[in-house]
Amino acid sequence: MPMDYEIFAANGAMVGHGGLVVFDDTVDMARQARFAMEFCSIESCGKCTPCRIGAVRGVEVIDKIIAGIERDKNLIVLDDLCQTMTDGSLCAMGGLTPMPEQSAVKHFPEDFDRPPVAKAAE
Numbered sequence: 865m866p867m868d869y870e871i872f873a874a875n876g877a878m879v880g881h882g883g884l885v886v887f888d889d890t891v892d893m894a895r896q897a898r899f900a901m902e903f904c905s906i907e908s909c910g911k912c913t914p915c916r917i918g919a920v921r922g923v924e925v926i927d928k929i930i931a932g933i934e935r936d937k938n939l940i941v942l943d944d945l946c947q948t949m950t951d952g953s954l955c956a957m958g959g960l961t962p963m964p965e966q967s968a969v970k971h972f973p974e975d976f977d978r979p980p981v982a983k984a985a986e
C-alpha cells in the first residue's frame with residue numbers, strides 16, 4: 865500500500881506521528897494487540913473512564929482470548945470495548961488505541977485462534 869494520507873484513510877489506517885513498526889511474518893498479532901492495549905493502560909492519564917478502565921479491561925479480555933477462554937464471546941466483548949473507547953475517550957490516546965486491536969482481529973484472525981501455549985506443548 866503506498867504511503868499516502870488518502871490511501872491510508874481509504875483503508876482504515878492512518879500515518880500517525882511518524883513512527884513505523886515493521887514485523888516479519890513470524891509475529892503473533894494477538895500478542896501485539898495485547899501490547900498496544902497494555903501500552904494504553906500504562907500511558908493513560910486517567911481523566912476519562914473509557915481509556916482508564918477500558919484499556920485495563922482490554923488487556924484482560926485479550927488475555928482470555930489468547931488463553932482460549934470463551935474465545936467467540938470475548939472477541940465480541942473486545943469489539944464492544946474498542947467501540948466504547950473509540951466513541952467515548954476524550955483524546956486520541958484512548959480513541960485510537962483500538963485501531964491496532966481491531967485491525968489485528970480483522971486481518972490476522974488466525975493469531976487469535978491458536979491453541980493456548982500450555983495445551984500446544986502437550
Ligand code: SF4
Nearest residue numbers: 910911912915955958
Ligand atoms: S483518552 Fe486521553 S484524556 Fe482520556 S484517560 Fe486516555 S489519555 Fe486521558
